[in-house]
Amino acid sequence: MDIVYIRGLMIETTIGIHDWEKKIRRPVILDIEMASDIARAAATDRIEEALDYNAVTKRLTQEVSANRFELVETLAERCAAILRDEHGVPWVRLSLNKPGAVGEGVDVGVVIERGTKPD
Numbered sequence: 001m002d003i004v005y006i007r008g009l010m011i012e013t014t015i016g017i018h019d020w021e022k023k024i025r026r027p028v029i030l031d032i033e034m035a036s037d038i039a040r041a042a043a044t045d046r047i048e049e050a051l052d053y054n055a056v057t058k059r060l061t062q063e064v065s066a067n068r069f070e071l072v073e074t075l076a077e078r079c080a081a082i083l084r085d086e087h088g089v090p091w092v093r094l095s096l097n098k099p100g101a102v103g104e105g106v107d108v109g110v111v112i113e114r115g116t117k118p119d
């Protein structure tokens, strides 16, 4: 199985369960692994045959920055659904980090895997 990945994608959004969190914008950081057979893209050297990480980054940034969330779980699921439904990704592993959520220098978040891994 081949993978196209995006690491360290920082997006500003409104996220959290507390009233004060609902009034601010803050960054979340996404690390994403997407199953993608790269054979045709490699053979043709054409972006049309590739899973375009620029297009994926643009779409996720648009979605996350334009919406507000309470839970990291909700944001992660939304992103995974977009990757599968709009970009045809059969399997994705997505890590979502919410910096500073429980104190300085502590990372918290979720890791989800959705879809079926191709052989």
Ligand SMILES: Nc1nc2c(c(=O)[nH]1)N=C([C@H](O)[C@@H](O)CO)CN2
Residues within 6 Å of the ligand: 015, 016, 017, 018, 021, 070, 071, 072, 073, 098, 101, 102
């Ligand atoms: N499993 C989760 N636990 C918590 C979340 C969350 O999104 N998922 N969020 C919070 C608060 O918003 C926290 O980040 C700030 O106090 C707490 N627990």
